[in-house]
């Protein structure tokens with residue numbers, strides 16, 4: 001077990017340093033970029049190690065896997081974010097057990113999440129996933145549909161829309177890497193209103209967090225750089 005987890009605090013520290021250096025170099029306010037540690041397909045012991053090292057927010061992509069980890073870590077006070085593809089039969093689980101959803105892109109799911117959010121909990125905070133590459137089969141709304149979607153969600157009482165999320169296809173070229181992140185920020189700037197400011201831009205992962213921070217990310221979702229390679233399957 002020790003072997004499995006011993007790298008986590010050092011990796012976490014290195015990622016925090018990358019974020020800090022990027023904020024510094026790219027003219028962002030210190031502390032303006034939050035780290036979500038993406039723990040999908042990672043051992044519970046590694047999550048515990050990261051938590052002990054001060055990381056409180058974790059992202060999971062698969063409802064069943066997340067449920068097992070939540071049960072195992074129930075007493076810790078972890079903040080759980082759902083970042084995976086939302087399935088219609090899993091909305092109740094998400095509404096009951098997560099406090100953030102990064103992957104909202106379907107109105108039926110939005111309605112169900114709002115209906116199923118337990119009254120004893122605060123509204124579920126949601127970010128709308130945007131498919132900027134217009135890759136077929138990929139999750140997320142085309143940019144042209146985001147404003148209408150947000151208007152349609154605005155009346156849902158138990159859902160709090162707070163930002164946009166994107167997951168661009170990996171590219172090598174540094175300048176090309178920044179393009180989708182810039183597009184997400186500009187889209188947000190265009191559709192945000194004083195009543196609905198959409199302050200969160202959830203963008204950037206292990207390979208491209210600097211590019212995302214350069215373009216205004218307020219939350220980076222980092223998996224392998226924090227935890228090491230994921231389990232297969």
Ligand SMILES: *Cc1c(COP(=O)(O)O)cnc(C)c1O
Nearest residue numbers: 038083167205206221222223224
């Ligand atoms: C897996 C995943 C990440 C983290 O990816 P890494 O390359 O391991 O940092 C971020 N966001 C989403 C939506 C993911 O599914």
